[in-house]
Amino acid sequence: MSLEEPEPDATELVADEPLDGDDIEALLGDHVLSRDDHVNAPGFVIRPDEVQDVLFRLRDEAGFDHLSCVTAQEYEDRYESIYHLKQYDDPTQRISVVVPTSKQHPVSQTAEPVYRTADWHEREAYDLVGIEYEEHPDLRRILLPETWQGHPLAMDYDQDRPQIVPLREHANPLQEDHKAEDDTDTMFVNIGPHHPATHGVLHLKTTLDGEQVADVEPDIGYLHRCEEQMAQNSNYRYQIMPYPDRWDYISAGLLNEWAYARAIEEMADIDVPEYAQVIRTMGAELCRIAAHLLALGTFALDIYGDFTATFMYSIRDREKVQSILEDLTGQRLMFNYFRLGGVVWDLPEPREEFFDKIRNYLDELPAGLEEYHDLVTGNEILQARTVNTGVLPKDVAKSYGATGPVARGSGVDYDLRRDDPYGYYDELDWDVAVEDGCDNYSRLLVRMREVEESAKIIEQCVDLLEDWPEDERNIQSNVPRTLRPDDDTEIYSAVEGAKGELGIYMRADGTEQPARFKIRSPCFSNLQTLPEMSNGEYVPDMIASLGSLDIVLGEVDR
């Protein structure tokens, strides 16, 4: 991994003051064909056969060590891949590298040697849009079945054409148990897509050598619900908002809605009244608590393997949060509470009762957390199973684009709520939980500490809301009935979801619907680190690592 070494001096090369677009243009010199600036970041158009040169230079000399997302799309006259780059140290430093390719020959160089996360992102681009990446180590379909015909987000795709999916797994699964004839020491085992430990419909193709994992390959796409297509067929103003709830459905609804709200509000220049921002912040943190509690419960379930104590405790606490959220939004899980420029309605009446309910919950929370520490984190069995297993070193986490608790458990101090502030977060007093154990245990600890921090945030929000003068309770700004952002406006913006950086890329084409809507899901990038953590470890450690990643398949597959 000598390639990862230059990281410390790379930061030295970066000037203290932030780089602006012109500095980057000077750095890249002749590589830049033209500029294609996005709302959030300067964009540079480069040649498809110079991708690696450019990205290596940006990573090593300008410190852009985070490939946040790869967006692919088709225009009337060309295909385009966009690499959205950021810095882990300062995520407000953003650039987009735009790589156009011709219609007849959509081939572009892969970025995989530079950022390992590009592996899956480019496979997805190939699968859905049809751009091919030269020198890519393994360019196969990732979300759709391998026999799928056509690329569904390409322009000439005909959705009415029937598709055929073979049922090969109907063959006797024991027949080909031994993977390779010349290497009978290893055994091939399918885990999933229906398996209690996979947290949904994930399929792990595992090669075992005795009790150790020789290789594990996550096979995803069992919940690919065409979320991007759905958003592209809906209008900005009303129809898109319900879908984010269903990306990360572990009660992280408001956090996801905020991702869309932030993107469109930046794109169309919509203000949000301060009062609404406080409500949003409070609601979002309640969601984060609920999401982390379920992560805790299911993690313990994976480790102890029973459906009882810990899981019930965490559901007990989740029920309380859900009931608060239901009072606020009217639904237990799919809130649909945010609107462009604010929220849909004010806090429920009588307000005192609502505040009391939250306060009571927050008062009980420390005792509850104490219980979890007794039951889970302080438990010797759990520690033996999780400390120093599933190790994900810091630089590896970065090159895979890991974010959220996974990155913070590996000592990457990266939290968009603080580093790229939105909502009311920068006015409040709270800390980012970081652990540098890099193992399964650290990731668990980060989540538990984040619950405490979220509780702090909620408490401050409640105080603020309680004293808010009655005539300034403005929940929504004025937003036109139909929204048509200008043609060819492009934006990539992200928020800190429950699992990490949840980003959205949108391109407007002057109509009411986005021409391209791309979701950057944190779980998609985080899940890629699984082989890195579990190859060479024991099978139960692999299950523990998977649990500690806390993926949700709705967001991995979208």
Added chain:
Amino acid sequence: MSSEQTPFETDTSKVQTATQDARLGEALDDRFNSKLREAFGSSPFILTKFDKFMNWVRGSSMFMLQFGIACCSIEMMHTYAVKHDLDRFGAGVPRASPRQADVIIVPGTIVSKFAPRMKRVYDQMPEPKFVIGMGSCTISGGPFQEGYNVVKGAEEVIPVDIHIPGCPPRPEALVYGVAKLQERVANGESSPVVVKPYELEEFGDLDRDEVVEKLAAQIDEDDLVMRYNWADSP
């Protein structure tokens, strides 16, 4: 075969009947036709009673399959856990293996890649088995109905006894659905088997149109395939 170029017209009537027949068996409906009935044989009086008894037992002790797909499974977990506690209604604790389960709750969106797997899980459950479709997605594809990859309802793949609408249904709704199913089971009622023609077909049976020709190179003649025809999907 190659002379018939009408694209994608499977003989639906045939498939449908074949499927139904295969499901129903020789007797009109032997879903409840237990070995015990065969063993006890002659006297109809005792047999009815015993059947009744068996139905009551079945309805009162249901083993659910631990099966999660999408958002609805979160609410399903809440239904199993504290507060709602489905166990109170004799609907058991979830079993991780389909071979130990009577009831499969289908909680979420089914997409093309998953549908065959779900069919396989269902096939592994011992008879008699029951299916509860939870959420709009299992009725019609729900909010994702127009998606290129989404199967328009669980009924395209496996027969469903009870549909619970909602997105997601509240735990109370799921409890009600389960209670209704128990009631029906206890009364010995079974619901009609309505699986649409996107059933499994031998690859060899398909019309040789352009897509099939292209796939023929990759797929074995004996491979079972599932084909989706969105245009004709109801």
